[in-house]
Amino acid sequence: MTRARDLATRAALAIGISGMLLLLVVPIAALLLRVHPGTLFARLLEPEILAALRLSVLTSVTATVLVVAGGLPLAYLLARRDFRGKRVLEVLVDLPMVLPPTVAGFALLMAFGRAGLAGRALEAFGVSLPFTTLGVIVAQAFMSAPFFIGAARAGIAGVDPRYVDAAATLRASELDTFFRVVLPLSMPALIAGAAMSGARALGEFGATITFAGNLPGTTQTMPLAVYVALQSDLDAAIVLSVVLLAIAFTLLFWLRRPGNQGVPVVARAGR
Amino acid sequence: MRAQVARKLGEFALDVTLEARPGSTIALLGESGSGKTTLLRLLAGVLDPDSGHIELEGVVWHDGTRRLLDAWRRPVGYVAQDYALFPHLSVEENVAFGLRAEGRVPSETRDRVARTLDRLGVRGLAQRRPSQLSGGQQQRVALARALVLEPRLLLLDEPLAALDLQTRRSVRGELHRLLESLSCVTLYVTHAPAEAFAFGDQVAVLANGRIAQIGPPEAVRAAPATADVAELLGL
Numbered sequence: 247m248t249r250a251r252d253l254a255t256r257a258a259l260a261i262g263i264s265g266m267l268l269l270l271v272v273p274i275a276a277l278l279l280r281v282h283p284g285t286l287f288a289r290l291l292e293p294e295i296l297a298a299l300r301l302s303v304l305t306s307v308t309a310t311v312l313v314v315a316g317g318l319p320l321a322y323l324l325a326r327r328d329f330r331g332k333r334v335l336e337v338l339v340d341l342p343m344v345l346p347p348t349v350a351g352f353a354l355l356m357a358f359g360r361a362g363l364a365g366r367a368l369e370a371f372g373v374s375l376p377f378t379t380l381g382v383i384v385a386q387a388f389m390s391a392p393f394f395i396g397a398a399r400a401g402i403a404g405v406d407p408r409y410v411d412a413a414a415t416l417r418a419s420e421l422d423t424f425f426r427v428v429l430p431l432s433m434p435a436l437i438a439g440a441a442m443s444g445a446r447a448l449g450e451f452g453a454t455i456t457f458a459g460n461l462p463g464t465t466q467t468m469p470l471a472v473y474v475a476l477q478s479d480l481d482a483a484i485v486l487s488v489v490l491l492a493i494a495f496t497l498l499f500w501l502r503r504p505g506n507q508g509v510p511v512v513a514r515a516g517r
Numbered sequence: 518m519r520a521q522v523a524r525k526l527g528e529f530a531l532d533v534t535l536e537a538r539p540g541s542t543i544a545l546l547g548e549s550g551s552g553k554t555t556l557l558r559l560l561a562g563v564l565d566p567d568s569g570h571i572e573l574e575g576v577v578w579h580d581g582t583r584r585l586l587d588a589w590r591r592p593v594g595y596v597a598q599d600y601a602l603f604p605h606l607s608v609e610e611n612v613a614f615g616l617r618a619e620g621r622v623p624s625e626t627r628d629r630v631a632r633t634l635d636r637l638g639v640r641g642l643a644q645r646r647p648s649q650l651s652g653g654q655q656q657r658v659a660l661a662r663a664l665v666l667e668p669r670l671l672l673l674d675e676p677l678a679a680l681d682l683q684t685r686r687s688v689r690g691e692l693h694r695l696l697e698s699l700s701c702v703t704l705y706v707t708h709a710p711a712e713a714f715a716f717g718d719q720v721a722v723l724a725n726g727r728i729a730q731i732g733p734p735e736a737v738r739a740a741p742a743t744a745d746v747a748e749l750l751g752l
Binding site (some may be wrong): 409 | 530558561562563587588589590591593595597599601603604605614615617618619662663666670
């Protein structure tokens with residue numbers, strides 16, 4: 247009886263694992279099996295595809311730089327201080343991760359659109375975000391910020407407080423301690439967080455198309471170009487998808503390299 | 518130095534008064550959990566007292582309600598029990614850390630670091646990382662890092678506890694000579710009576726967050742105030 251139950255449990259586990267692996271692997275395999283290396287490289291150099299690639303790299307790198315610059319002080323605040331309203335702030339920071347991207351794009355439009363809450367003020371300075379490359383960057387930064395902030399926060403909180411105390415008794419102010427102790431010791435987590443954030447920005451679709459539109463050369467990033475190509479040019483869609491897939495795979499594989507301390511931090515980022 | 522500090526941490530309450538003249542060493546003897554490290558953290562300024570008064574050489578650091586001098590402005594040298602050497606910095610960079618934070622010019626920093634490393638006998642290890650050092654070497658580097666700043670209050674938290682018996686024996690004599698040569702107040706925390714008697718001009722026995730007895734080593738040894746103190750002293 248026990249043996250039969252044991253076998254049944256094992257069978258159920260095997261079915262569960264195989265089912266999940268099939269779900270994860272089959273779509274990737276299907277995509278890769280459709281691509282011919284010759285076509286891949288030839289089509290990769292076509293102006294439309296290159297333009298989407300160039301725009302994606304430019305916007306996702308810029309968005310990541312902005313997220314790191316603004317997210318690092320926020321991550322430090324969340325990791326090191328207790329204050330009233332901290333939980334609300336934590337939820338606000340995490341929200342873009344669970345928000346439907348189209349809702350996020352719509353919210354950005356309400357905020358930064360011509361008639362939006364902050365849009366009118368920006369308009370006065372001659373800055374317009376919707377349907378511009380800058381808008382793509384803002385949408386990507388909005389959607390990818392939680393990935394960096396979560397990882398950075400965990401990394402900073404993970405710095406042994408003994409070192410922070412030691413720095414304080416060695417004449418280092420809080421700012422000094424941040425730059426000379428906390429920053430270097432949490433660097434693996436910060437790099438991992440920035441990489442995850444960059445990958446998320448690169449793959450951003452819903453918020454971008456809602457807030458910045460789909461203008462080739464200006465706001466049409468690679469995921470948007472895939473969407474358009476799906477309707478008219480399947481080969482182009484495959485090439486663009488494979489490039490995105492390759493970038494994402496390389497990034498994640500690099501983050502999981504032996505000895506990298508950043509990975510568990512990224513795993514904790516979602517909390 | 519004059520310090521009267523009280524602090525509650527959960528169920529534990531610390532309430533201690535200490536006075537020491539420059540150049541003297543108070544050995545603070547107590548079992549783990551008696552509040553020794555908490556007291557050092559309060560004096561160093563990385564923890565604030567609930568009430569009390571901390572003063573050194575006429576300067577008030579904390580008046581019981583407000584911290585008047587932040588940790589990083591206090592002329593303190595603090596050697597933590599496990600040394601807390603920065604793992605991402607070399608020995609030389611660890612020792613130079615405080616001088617750089619003080620904004621000393623590079624030539625002065627270099628000279629003072631070299632002199633202090635020489636004094637502690639670890640100049641040959643200057644380029645090594647803490648992970649490449651033995652326990653005894655780490656202890657010397659931690660001392661060098663604290664002493665290079667010429668502190669007026671030196672806080673040593675179980676400086677020999679992390680060392681094996683053989684290293685402890687060899688380091689003890691050197692440390693004793695070193696402390697004798699200093700002009701600052703030294704607070705030497707230990708749970709070992711032999712160390713307390715060897716290092717302290719005064720021995721303060723700490724139990725449950727309060728000083729059960731304080732006095733010259735021979736007086737404390739000759740007449741323990743309570744049965745608990747006698748037991749702690751191994752008498």
